[in-house]
Amino acid sequence: MRPRAGVACVLPLALAGCQGWQSALDPQGPQARSLADIIWVFTGVAVAVWVLVAVALAAALLRRRAEPPDPLSRAPDRERAMGYAVGGCVALTLVVILALTGYSYATQKELFSTHEGRITILLTGHQFWWDVRYEDPAPSRVFSTANEIHIPVGEPVRIKLEASDVIHSFWVPSLLGKQDLIPGRQNLVRLQADRPGVYRGQCAEFCGWQHAHMSLLVVAHPREEFEAWRDAQLASAAPPSTxxxxxxxxxxxxxxxxxxxxxxxxxxxxxxxxxxxxxxxxxxxxxxxxxxxxxxxxxxxxxxxxxxxxxxxxxxxxxxxxxxxxxxxxxxxx
Amino acid sequence: MRTLAIALVLLSLAACQREERALRGDPMADESREKIALTSLSPGDSGPIEVRTGRGEEYTGNAYHQSEGKKLFKQMNCNGCHANGGGGMGVPLMDDTWIYGGRIENVVQTIREGRPNGMPSFRGKLPDEQIWQLAAYVLSMSRAVPQDVAPSRDDDMHPRPAESRQPAVTGVQGGTVPPSGEAPQ
CATH class of the missing domain: 2.60.40.420 (Cupredoxins -  blue copper proteins)
Incomplete structure (x- = not known):
């Protein structure tokens, strides 16, 4: 097989990574969906601009050239037309950049709007595991688990992010973008899944030797199943029977x-x-x-x-x- | 000229290895063979027998071990009695007074065996390596370790500057128990 054909065969394989339980291109919640929209809009606009620039460049390079004009002669009409073309392109660039900035700002503002949720989780990053504490106004209903976040489907869950040692970052590609966990301060994110399922999350900020093995699962249940899970977790450990x-x-x-x-x-x-x-x-x-x-x-x-x-x-x-x-x-x- | 530049760049890579880290510590039940005497009294005229293998230097000269010790200090609730080194129910650790000697072997023994009047024994509760890490961190509080390995950062609010900015003191050899350190009769 010729090398180029080999590359052409292997490249589409990489696209297989765009699906499954951990993919920003396969959004399963509103936050991830607005992020995926941003990715596609930016990619589309950038590709369109690139194609236009490449076409203009190719046309300029390939067109047949006239005799070089006399440097002393002036053609005011032609110069004015060139001025309009350049000015128009600069204005268009400005409009595109401002529009993209505005779009990105509006999405992020919505993405990071913090609100009181019915369920609040305190997620603390440690080297190299996640402590998940379900908060509740009633102290008897507070409990901790680790490396697994269970949430009810279709309901925004508020997550407070803290770290105990170094900076970590919480990233569940199918559900939401990255947010850092920083020692000494608290960040807030909202997590929502639209469909029941298991989604994989990953620490996205290098935090030490086992950074690559610091992952967690987000399990989305229907509401009643979630409440049953929570009640089971609230109980003390079963006493040993045998x-x-x-x-x-x-x-x-x-x-x-x-x-x-x-x-x-x-x-x-x-x-x-x-x-x-x-x-x-x-x-x-x-x-x-x-x-x-x-x-x-x-x-x-x-x-x-x-x-x-x-x-x-x-x-x-x-x-x-x-x-x-x-x-x-x-x-x-x- | 270009060869010289490349050689210099390659040479600078030699600085990338700051220190060795042990990838895995000793298994839980191993104990180091250090022996220290807490009194200068002994039968005969040889003086008390001590064994210091030099293992302590692995820890007092290693930044990683000390930052691990700093984490353990909080996790094992040492600050419950010693506060952040200033002392409370337990003795202060950031000064240069050492009831049971201020060398790392002495501090290791204090943590492993416990001491009268409240200091519990951590034998069997912490692996040997972590006891050494804790002891190295305790010494860094009074900067009895080199400045470039003492922890330079506090993870949360702290009443004093980080250990690397403490004034340096030399570890007190010590080891003679004053009356205040003796068990109540």
């Missing part, structure tokens, strides 16, 4: 796990790592790095830095007979 799980809880509480993690309903209440109260109800492990399975969980518990170098969870030395009970306990945290 003997193995009881032993696992003892291992959890007597090892360093409880120095960093919270399991509501037990004496573990630290906030340096993700809240594990309903760990087994989540889809992914290690901020969207691995699917949550028993094998992955075992690898993670025993040797997190081996799975995700640079992660702040140290490797834990467990006795061989302690691992399986601990896994059984963690898997029971539905």
């Amino acid at each position: 003997d193995e799980q009881k032993e696992g809880q003892r291992v959890f509480l007597s090892n360093p796990c409880m120095t960093c993690h919270t399991v509501r309903g037990t004496s573990a209440g630290a906030v340096a790592g993700p809240d594990l109260t309903h760990l087994a109800s989540r889809r992914m492990l290690g901020a969207g790095m691995l699917p949550l399975t028993r094998g992955n969980l075992a690898a993670w518990v025993v040797d997190a830095p081996g799975v995700k170098p640079g992660v702040h969870m140290p490797s834990i030395k467990l006795e061989p007979h302690e691992l399986h009970p601990l896994l059984a306990y963690l898997e029971g945290l539905k």
Whole structure:
């Protein structure tokens, strides 16, 4: 295959990346849709301008040239016509640029308008995971989870963005554009999904070794399903039922796990790592790095830095007979 | 001339490696072999036996370890008693008074073993590496570490300038427990 044909075959493949659960060109919410509109309008206008300029340039280069005129002779009509052409083009450029600026400004103003939502989430970025706290006027209805945001479909959700260590950036391409999480200040965004589904988000500001593996999922449910999920998350952890799980809880509480993690309903209440109260109800492990399975969980518990170098969870030395009970306990945290 | 310019540019790349970072710490239960004596009294005339492997310099000379220590200081609620180094229920850490000695091995031992009158033991709760990181950060509060590795930035409101701007002090060798540091009888 000739090189050019090879390139021509491979390039369309890249377009396959424009669909799926993480694509700004496949908007699933009003914010993403207005951003996608901006992308298309700007691209369209820029392409049109480029084509016009290229055509004019080609015409100037290719046209047959007359004899060079006498430098001393003047043709006032011709010069005036040229003046109008250049002036017209400058005016047109100005109009296009001002129109695009105005359009972009109006969209952004709408995009970043902050309002009180029925649901407010405090999203805190850590190296390299997301803490998701559902706020509520009633303190008993506040809870935390990690790396998974659940929202009701068709309802704007207000998200407060904070960071605990370095600057991160929240980006769910299918639902909204990027917004930074900055230590010491709070940014606000609105998140809305029009269709139930799972959307992937990604940290979009380089934040350290595992920046690439700092992702999160946004799960959009119908309203009743969302309320059921929220009530389930509000509950304390299910007490261990089998003997193995009881032993696992003892291992959890007597090892360093409880120095960093919270399991509501037990004496573990630290906030340096993700809240594990309903760990087994989540889809992914290690901020969207691995699917949550028993094998992955075992690898993670025993040797997190081996799975995700640079992660702040140290490797834990467990006795061989302690691992399986601990896994059984963690898997029971539905 | 051009060769010289290219050579100079390549040479400048040598400055890009500021320090080595350990990609993974020691497993949880390992403990460093450091031994320090808290008293100058010992049987015979040899003086107390101490083991300092020089491991501390890995931490006092490393900016990454100290910024990790700064994070842990908050996460492990050290500031609950020591405030941001100014002291409260616990002793101040940003001055140059060290009840149990001001070298990094002494501070590591204090964190790992705990001390009378309130300082809890973190043995088994924190991996050894993180204890060393915390100790290196504690020393940076009084700038007993080089200025270019002391943390230069505060993540949130802080009552004092960042550690790299503290006046430098030399770590107190120390290690003799004064009556105030002894366990109540």
